[in-house]
Amino acid sequence: MKKRREKGNVFVIPAIIWIFVFTIFPLVYSFRVSISRVSYGKITGLAGLSNYIRMFGDYRFWGTLRFTLIFVLISVVATTFLGLGLALVFNRKMRGLKFFRSLLTMPLFTAPVALGYLGVMMFYEENGPVNVLLKYLGMGKVPWLSHPWWATLAICMVDVWQWTPFAFIILLAGLQSISDEIYEAAIIDTSSGWAVFRYITLPLVSPVLGTVLMLRLVDAFKVFDVPFSLTSGGPGTATRTLTFYIYTQGLRNFDLGYASAMAYFLLAITMVIGMLFFRRYRELYE
Amino acid sequence: MSKKRHGIVEILLWIVVVIVVLWVISPFYWAVITSFKKPSDVFRLSSIPWIQFQPTLNNWQTEFNQRGPEITRGLLNSVTIAVGASVLAVFLGSLAGYGLARHRYTKWRNQSMSFWFLSQRFLPPAATVIPFFLLMKSLKLLDTQIALILVNTTFVMPFAVLIMRDMFKELPVELEEAAWVDGCSRWQSFVRIALPLAAPALVATVIICFAFAWNEFLFALVLTYKKASPMTVVIAGTEHTQGVQFWYVSTRLLLAIIPPTILALTVQKYIVRGLTMGAVKG
Amino acid sequence: MRKMSLIVSVLVILGLLFSFSLVWAQEGASELEIKTADAAFEAADKGNPDPAWKGQKLTIGVYSAGPRGAISGPLYFWRPYFEKLTGATYDIVEIPFAELREKIFTDLMTGTGTYDIIVGPSWFYGDYISNDWIIPSDKYLNDPRMPKWEPESILPPLQELYSWGGKWVGFNNDHDGQVLYYRRDILNDPKWQEEFKKETGKDMPVPPKTWEEVYEITKFFHGKDWNGDGEPDYGITMHLKVAGQGFFHFMALSAPYVVSPAPGDDPKKVTRYHNVYWFDPETMEPLVNTPGFVEALNMLLKLSKTGPSAMWGWSLGEAWDAFLRGKAVICFSWGDVGSLSQLPDQSSIKGKLGVAPIPGSEKYYDLETKQWVEKRNFVANTVGASWHGVISKFSKNPDLAAYFLSWQATPTINHWNVVWGWTGVDPGTLYDLLQPTGKSTIEEYVATGYDAEDAKQFVSAYEEMWYKYPLKQSYLRIPGTPEMWEIWDIHLSEAVTGQVTPEEALNRTAEDWNAIIDRLGRDQLKKIYQEAIGYKPE
Known part of the structure; x- marks a missing residue:
């Protein structure tokens, strides 16, 4: 068998080479930039750790980090649990389910840039569709785009709209793979639907839940397009994500050293969170 | 369980269906009606054509007459880039996925390697975009579809690796073992047995990767000027100094969603099956 | 299920065909527009285009607003005239407004030289000048090949935007102020x-x-x-x-x-x-x-x-x-x-x-x-952009670029752009103001669709602000x-x-x-x- 094991390299090596070629250079380059003084794209000297130190005194950095964390928390939790809820509701035989499911894939293909602009119309405060709907439901005028907290919520809603279907489809698939016999046995033992869910469904579906959470986490940390086109990060910097701030600092203001330092910080955060998750994921799987 | 209770559940279920469908559809509906509105009607509350506002074909006509070539080029570029990137990513990803599923690597553990692949998705794009620009410039690939195919492949491949790894793990290994006894090499068994069995999953992965590459905006913006600009950049072009041209956002959004939707609808059962296998059986 | 998706795809394709079938008459420039533009073209100074320019091609970077949109529109409109004039042509590269800076500065910073001409906002000048990224228009003012334009006709507060240290750097085009x-x-x-x-x-x-x-x-x-x-x-x-x-x-x-x-x-x-x-x-x-x-x-x-x-x-x-x-x-x-x-x-x-x-x-x-x-x-x-062209230092054909910009800056053509509102070129020169201060008449504005009183108020307000305000x-x-x-x-x-x-x-x-x-x-x-x-x- 030893010979075969060696041969396995053939399979992974192309992908590894590819990633080395296309990500190692950018990574090394931006690391070098992050410890340099850069002016208009030209490295003019060594900055040591000063770009990293600058981060700690930059209130805007902490503000964007705070928003990023709030956003990640709200939207990851909301998409996953809405997706799970819908998946539980639709985990049954019914007509038109497949059509329903493919309808739900449409948001995944909507370019987030366009979605943000569409949001400007949907969340229009003076008699926009969302506010009119809320008026019928007896709520007052909601300042969706002109108030920091509501703007945060608006961004989260757009993200939830786009990604709930993703969670739903994967989780539904997960649920449907649980065999009926397990349920039948469980229903004989207990009559409480909650108990069935808590002790049977949840443990069985949790590996999938882990995957969904993981993928959503990684992507939510990088969100850029929607705040960019819906609120431009405003009012003030209330809805600026860290990625957005890195982008502005690096590509608009060409303060590349600082931008790269922040990018490394963001990379570190996501890696740590990812690793913690992955460890848990591993425990569940192996 | 009584019949009556069953009926109530059924009704509740359909209420949920209706709400969810409305929730998903409403932005598209709004895009459709906005694309038929005069600019001065866009922010006036009106949602029913002919009754609340007089629809006009102006926006569509102007788009096709004045922006036709650009939009066609954008769509073609998007298709080329997304297809190219997803096929490449899935090709490399299925090889690596197969390796990870069937072999035990001694130098690095399989799990660490999987995580390493996934970790490529953590990279904040804003940090890598300038190095990529310089790289593509020195390779003379600026404003080419190739540059974007390469970049998108890099970003979607981790996804492909993980999904394909899970797919192959799920396939019964016995068939391949029988082939090895018959003298097939690993490579042959991969091509002749494993790949055909995983075909539906392969298609599904291509589609997911396609969606990611289709929506990519930042790199497309920086690495292209005109010839290779995909649809996302064309959409962003609706904002100019006289404000966002919402009516054109709507037309372009609708045009941009057509190709992937057709793709998704025609092969949707593969998507769902692929996702099922990938996510469920680790 | 397959039936369902088939039906949907067919519907979508039908919808597409339907929308394509909507494309009929080419709309765009009106007859009057073409007539007046032809006249402006005839009347404008043409300088002496260098025959060597024939067959050459420029690239112009501008924010994206399309062939009939503000600022980028006139570039499309005048292209056939330019081709007739010089035998050369140009590519228009449209850049989404929000990404103008990263796109243009990246190009200049790395010396890529994609754009010969940048039609940009005036707030780029600090970077242009301190990095020595542009060729000042001054160099071409007395060049016999170039069409004559009149920098002095630009109203005084705006002249500041087109010049640097007493020298002209940009080419007359748009004039902004609130x-x-x-x-x-x-x-x-x-x-x-x-x-x-x-x-x-x-x-x-x-x-x-x-x-x-x-x-x-x-x-x-x-x-x-x-x-x-x-x-x-x-x-x-x-x-x-x-x-x-x-x-x-x-x-x-x-x-x-x-x-x-x-x-x-x-x-x-x-x-x-x-x-x-x-x-x-x-x-x-x-x-x-x-x-x-x-x-x-x-x-x-x-x-x-x-x-x-x-x-x-x-x-x-x-x-x-x-x-x-x-x-x-x-x-x-x-x-x-x-x-x-x-x-x-x-x-x-x-x-x-x-x-x-x-x-x-x-x-x-x-x-x-x-x-x-x-x-x-x-x-x-003079808040705003006052969009106008500059020549990139990395241009491979700066003379031709200068020719194009000078020609667009000539009074006749620039004024034509101003009176046709869709061009997004706003008034700000003596020949845009009404007589007696200026050289234009209300009829010129009315002809393009302005209401007479609206236009009078509009142009006079700018005249008063830029011509008569003390500071x-x-x-x-x-x-x-x-x-x-x-x-x-x-x-x-x-x-x-x-x-x-x-x-x-x-x-x-x-x-x-x-x-x-x-x-x-x-x-x-x-x-x-x-x-x-x-x-x-x-």
């Missing part, structure tokens, strides 16, 4: 005037001359149903969203509170304390948190209460829309509002437009004596300008949405500006700043 737009029909309506008097005890000041007067009017009209649609309407409409160009509002509004006339016989003289707006030219200390700015920001906040609160989240399109469809009685903005108001698709106020030069203030803050002076102060502004606000043209404006924009947005107090917002702006100045090099910026505003240390 003026006050109001509803002529409503403000002149005796019924409303009477009601105004009843409510405030004063005559309605029409048109309002100062921001204080503007506030009285917008406060009076806000919340009343003055357009008769059954809903309460707005007093003012502004755009204050981050990155929605809202800070230009504040820039125009604050000018009279901050810019003070120089003592002595020349009020226009730039001294350390007078006729300065951005920085103390001796120390590069930002002036943005001085009392004049604070007072102005309080005025902006007061004004913003007389409009829909939603405008804190608006960008300029939404704000103009509220004025153009008759929901707001006043707005202040660029020439675009004047030309858009004449388009039936976008506006319901054609024939009802009143235009006045930008209001002044009842008092101004003297930076030298550190005291308020209770005197009316009027300051012309002008200087334009910020130092490296880092876009970054400074962006930060300012954010802090202003924080102030209007109540996240911080006005003083705090402005103090933070000053702090951040100081940090940028120190990062980029205070002494170097000081030198460029002094050069840009024409300040000579005593």
